[in-house]
Amino acid sequence: MATPDRGHTLLLSSLGRSNNTKTSLSTIQALIVHYLANIHPSPTPLAATIVSSPIFRPFSHSNLEVLITSFRHAVHSKIRVLKADSSGLFSPSIDTQLNVWSLAIFQGLEGGHAIIRLACCSGLLLGLEDILQHLPENKRDVKGIAEDELVMTFADVIDQFSTSDTWGKEFHSAAESADALALSLIIASQPLLLVPSQKFTALPLSHLLGLIMRTIEDAFDGGRFLSSLKSSLCSKAEFKIHIPLDSPISKSIKNVLNSTSMTHISSISKLCARTISLFVDHRPNLALPLISEAYQKLNSITAHVETDWFPTSLSGATSQNLLSPDTREVTTAIWATLKTLLFSVIMITEAGLSALVYIPSTSAVLPSTSTLAEIVLQALSHLSFVIAQFGGAGHGAFDELKRLFYLALDVLGSDVIESNKYARDICVVESGLDSLLAHPFYRAKKAFALSAIEQLIPVLNESTIQELVFPTCLPHLSDASHRETFESAHSVVLAIFASHAQKASKSTSPQGSGFTKKIVPFYANCLIDNSVQGRLSTLQLQLAFAALVRSAASAADLSLAWFCIDCLLAAIASTSDHDNERNHRLHLTLISCVPSVPLALLPRLLDPIRSFMDAAQDEKRQELIDALFAEIKERVGDREKEYMIRWWGELRIKWAHTDTVFFCIHGSDMFS
Numbered sequence: 001m002a003t004p005d006r007g008h009t010l011l012l013s014s015l016g017r018s019n020n021t022k023t024s025l026s027t028i029q030a031l032i033v034h035y036l037a038n039i040h041p042s043p044t045p046l047a048a049t050i051v052s053s054p055i056f057r058p059f060s061h062s063n064l065e066v067l068i069t070s071f072r073h074a075v076h077s078k079i080r081v082l083k084a085d086s087s088g089l090f091s092p093s094i095d096t097q098l099n100v101w102s103l104a105i106f107q108g109l110e111g112g113h114a115i116i117r118l119a120c121c122s123g124l125l126l127g128l129e130d131i132l133q134h135l136p137e138n139k140r141d142v143k144g145i146a147e148d149e150l151v152m153t154f155a156d157v158i159d160q161f162s163t164s165d166t167w168g169k170e171f172h173s174a175a176e177s178a179d180a181l182a183l184s185l186i187i188a189s190q191p192l193l194l195v196p197s198q199k200f201t202a203l204p205l206s207h208l209l210g211l212i213m214r215t216i217e218d219a220f221d222g223g224r225f226l227s228s229l230k231s232s233l234c235s236k237a238e239f240k241i242h243i244p245l246d247s248p249i250s251k252s253i254k255n256v257l258n259s260t261s262m263t264h265i266s267s268i269s270k271l272c273a274r275t276i277s278l279f280v281d282h283r284p285n286l287a288l289p290l291i292s293e294a295y296q297k298l299n300s301i302t303a304h305v306e307t308d309w310f311p312t313s314l315s316g317a318t319s320q321n322l323l324s325p326d327t328r329e330v331t332t333a334i335w336a337t338l339k340t341l342l343f344s345v346i347m348i349t350e351a352g353l354s355a356l357v358y359i360p361s362t363s364a365v366l367p368s369t370s371t372l373a374e375i376v377l378q379a380l381s382h383l384s385f386v387i388a389q390f391g392g393a394g395h396g397a398f399d400e401l402k403r404l405f406y407l408a409l410d411v412l413g414s415d416v417i418e419s420n421k422y423a424r425d426i427c428v429v430e431s432g433l434d435s436l437l438a439h440p441f442y443r444a445k446k447a448f449a450l451s452a453i454e455q456l457i458p459v460l461n462e463s464t465i466q467e468l469v470f471p472t473c474l475p476h477l478s479d480a481s482h483r484e485t486f487e488s489a490h491s492v493v494l495a496i497f498a499s500h501a502q503k504a505s506k507s508t509s510p511q512g513s514g515f516t517k518k519i520v521p522f523y524a525n526c527l528i529d530n531s532v533q534g535r536l537s538t539l540q541l542q543l544a545f546a547a548l549v550r551s552a553a554s555a556a557d558l559s560l561a562w563f564c565i566d567c568l569l570a571a572i573a574s575t576s577d578h579d580n581e582r583n584h585r586l587h588l589t590l591i592s593c594v595p596s597v598p599l600a601l602l603p604r605l606l607d608p609i610r611s612f613m614d615a616a617q618d619e620k621r622q623e624l625i626d627a628l629f630a631e632i633k634e635r636v637g638d639r640e641k642e643y644m645i646r647w648w649g650e651l652r653i654k655w656a657h658t659d660t661v662f663f664c665i666h667g668s669d670m671f672s
Contacts, residue, residue, distance in 0.1 A: 008035055011046075015053040025066050028055070032070040036105070037077035043101065047108025051116050059115055059180065061260045064187050067119040068126070071105075075127025079134055095135055098142045102128070106149050114157045115184055121150040122191040129194050147195045151202055154192065157184045158207050182215050186260055189267040197278055205279045206290055212272045213294045216301075216348075219261035219268070220341055221252075223304030226334070228252055230312045239324035241313050243331070253333045262340070269344040273351035280355035288359075291352050292367040295375045298345050302382035305341065309385065315441045338386045343400075345383065349376045350404040353411055370415035373408040374422050380405065381426075381448055388444035392484050394451040394491075409455040419459045426452065427468035437475065443482045450476075450488035457495040458502070465496060466515040477526050480535045490536070493523060494544055497551035504554035520552050520560050524567040531571070531585055538585045542592035550596040558601055565593060565601070569608055584620055587612055591627050594644075595635035602640055606647060 011031040014023040032050060036043050056063045078101060082094050092100075102124060109117045125146040135142070161180045192200070228248035236242035243249060256262055276294070279287040309315050314331065317323065323331060353376065356369045380393065387393050393405045413419050426449045437443065453460075453469055460469065469492065476482075476489035500516040527545055530536045536544065545568065553561035568590050575583045590609060597605055613624050632644045 007031055008039070011035060012049060015049050015055060017055065025055075025063070029066050029070045029073075033073040033077055036071070036074035037081055042104045044104045044108035047105045047120070048110075048112070049108075051109045051112030051120060056116055056119075059183055061183060061186065064115070064119040064183070067116065068123040068187060071120050071123025072127040072130070075124060075131055079131045083134075095142050098128070099145060102142070102145050106145065109149075114153060114160055115180060118150070118153045118157055118184055119187050121146060121153050122188055125150050125191040125194055129191075143194070147199055150188070150191055151195060151199050154184065154188050155203055157181070158204055158211070162207060178214070181211050182218065182261065185211055185215050185268065185271075186264050189264055189271045192271055193267065193274065200274070201278050201282050205275055205283070206286065209272070209275050209279060209290055209294060212268060212275060213297050215261050215268055216265070216272065216344065217297060219256070219259060219265050220301055220305075220337075221256055223301035224308070225252055225256045225337060226305060226308035226312075229308060229314070229334075233313055236324050239327070240322045241317060241327055242324040243327040245326055245330075247330075249334075250330050253330065253337060256337055257333055262337075265340060265344060269347045272348045276348065276352040277355045280352065280359060284356075284359045288356075288367055288372075291356075292372055292375070295349060295352070295372055295379070298348065299375050299379040299382070302341070302345065302379045305338070306382040306385075310441050315385065316439055318440060335386075335389075338383070339389075342383050342386045345379055346400050346404050349379070350400065350407065353404070353407050357407075357411060368415065368418075370412050370418040373411035374418060376404070376408045377412065377422070377452060380408075381445065381452075384444045384448035385441050387448065388440075388484070392444075392451065392488075393448050394454075394488065396484075405451075406455065409452060413456055413459050416459045416461075419456045420461055420464050423453055423456055423460055423464055424468055427472045430472055431468075437479075438481075443485055446476070447482075447484040447488050450485065450492050454488065454492045454495045457492065458499045462515055470496070470515075470519065478529060478535075480530075486535075487540070490530075490540070490544060493519075494547050497523075497547055501547075501551040501554045504551075516551065517555065517560060520548065521563060521567075523548055524564045528567055528571045531582060531589070533581065538588060541585060541589050545589050546592045546596045549593045553596060553598055553601070558598065561597060562601060562604070565590070565597070565605055568593070572608075572612070584623075587616075587624055588627055591624065591631060594628065594631045595637065595640075599640050599643060602643055610651065 008031075010023065011028065014028050014031075032046075035046055039046055050067070056067060075098075078098070079094070082097050085091070105120075105124065109120055112120075125143060128143045128146055132143075158181065161184075226249070232243050232247035232249035234242050234244070261268065272294075276287070276291055280291070314334075320328065353369070353373060356372065359369070380387065384393070387397070387401065390396075390398055390401065393401060395402075397405060412422060430446055430449050437446070450473065453472070457465070457469075473489040473492050476485050477493065480486045496516060496519075524545075527536070527541060527548065531541055545564070549561055549564045552564055555561075568586060572583060572586045572590070575586065577583075587609075590605075594602070594605065594609075609628065613621055613628075616624055629648075632641070632648060636644050
């Protein structure tokens with residue numbers, strides 16, 4: 001284009017006017033894309049005109065988005081132009097021409113307002129990232145200039161609008177500075193993720209982290225977006241829960257979801273996670289207090305949400321049928337916001353904890369990693385009613401939540417004192433909620449607490465377990481009405497027995513945990529009671545009883561282990577002949593105890609097993625034989641296996657087990 005055409009003239013005249021220009025922004029955007037890609041000999045003058053244009057003032061996200069989109073699409077248009085003109089044998093390569101073109105644009109942007117330059121740089125970098133796939137693998141370094149310019153421009157924005165800058169306060173009010181910084185963060189959040197780590201760390205990370213956390217806090221209204229929920233709820237006709245469309249909560253949640261910061265919360269959260277991770281890697285001593293402050297802010301947000309959620313009738317709603325049709329639209333928006341908050345908390349805190357586990361604490365003044373892990377667990381606990389919608393925080397959780405949950409507990413578990421303090425605190429809190437056990441909110445909170453305590457059992461002292469942990473589990477061991485809490489309570493008790501057995505195997509002292517021994521008879525009978533239909537499944541019952549017997553057998557005196565077996569035999573004997581299903585489950589449970597008993601008890605255990613297997617009907621007998629065969633083959637210890645092989649050999653012809661031949665041929669492999 002040797003001479004300006006009509007479109008170019010229109011673009012220049014539109015850029016030179018104020019924001020009341022008659023030319024629409026969409027038209028201006030299209031003209032910018034076309035002429036940045038096609039103008040000759042250089043786009044520098046046009047870039048200078050764009051960056052100084054008054055039509056993008058006052059700053060707004062929509063205006064800056066026009067710039068970002070324009071420069072991004074200009075890259076796509078330019079690559080098409082270069083490909084069309086690359087037929088000459090001696091023409092420069094496409095990547096070289098892109099670098100020259102990008103540099104010319106950046107030269108034109110020099111001297112412009114930092115926020116406008118930031119929008120232009122963001123668009124260019126995003127565009128260059130888009131077109132990398134169209135370049136040969138060895139010529140994909142075209143982003144370098146754009147990355148450098150983006151980092152320097154964003155640092156310039158922070159420097160100009162930081163409220164800590166006394167000189168800057170003379171020209172910008174605190175509110176203007178905060179708005180400008182938040183807007184700059186939003187438009188740069190996605191392209192900053194494309195910047196390599198070594199360049200990213202050139203930014204003032206402490207200022208950046210503070211800016212991100214303020215933006216996240218504003219996005220979720222400091223956790224107060226549900227403050228008007230209780231006052232907005234009422235009933236309507238046959239529906240117990242109704243929220244009018246013009247209610248305060250409807251307006252509040254709509255404002256939150258439609259805010260610019262919430263629209264970009266995903267990229268902002270990713271940027272926060274990356275900032276924290278790199279901050280820890282490069283300046284851990286400076287990072288730790290600031291990360292602790294950031295985590296405390298997230299904890300505060302989630303605490304406010306929990307406080308506002310519980311007193312409402314929505315927290316106790318168990319069916320959509322309780323909600324009026326108008327209400328469902330609002331509640332869907334509320335749950336979308338709550339789940340977004342959970343995902344942001346997970347993303348941000350997991351990045352910090354993952355990096356911190358490799359950083360040794362070098363100062364007593366700095367917060368410890370276990371303290372940060374405890375803050376994370378507190379924040380997750382506040383959102384336990386949201387986590388319950390995803391299957392809980394334990395084994396049923398989605399991968400990202402599961403990884404954070406167990407990581408936080410692993411970090412906390414490395415500090416015995418803090419672990420006991422956390423377990424005691426959480427049990428004391430939960431003990432005050434026993435009168436509200438039927439409420440879905442407290443069920444979710446209790447299930448979360450039990451899942452956390454289960455992982456900490458190996459480092460908890462006996463007094464904590466006896467005085468607080470076991471009493472916390474006790475009300476739920478026979479109450480299967482809330483499945484997650486019921487199973488979590490049993491998991492905690494089994495963790496107590498497993499920890500006792502592990503410590504006993506490593507200890508040279510014959511004395512073990514007195515409390516664990518005391519609760520063996522109670523728990524044996526508890527498992528028997530839970531063997532009825534609708535409580536523990538057959539597999540759960542087998543695993544639980546085997547773990548109980550294994551723990552009891554770790555003592556020098558085997559009477560306690562045999563007591564458990566005797567309880568099971570008594571239950572089998574007392575079970576009605578009409579309850580064949582339960583009887584069969586108890587038989588399978590007894591067989592599962594075979595690997596858990598020592599050699600001294602094996603003959604006494606195998607006699608009743610042989611008796612009821614002989615008496616069983618063909619189909620049931622085959623299942624019992626298969627179960628026993630699997631226990632012998634896969635789980636019986638080396639000391640007991642020789643005896644078991646001889647015992648099995650004597651009965652193989654009588655039972656005509658399908659795997660007998662295999663067992664006899666390969667039985668010697670079981671000693672390896």
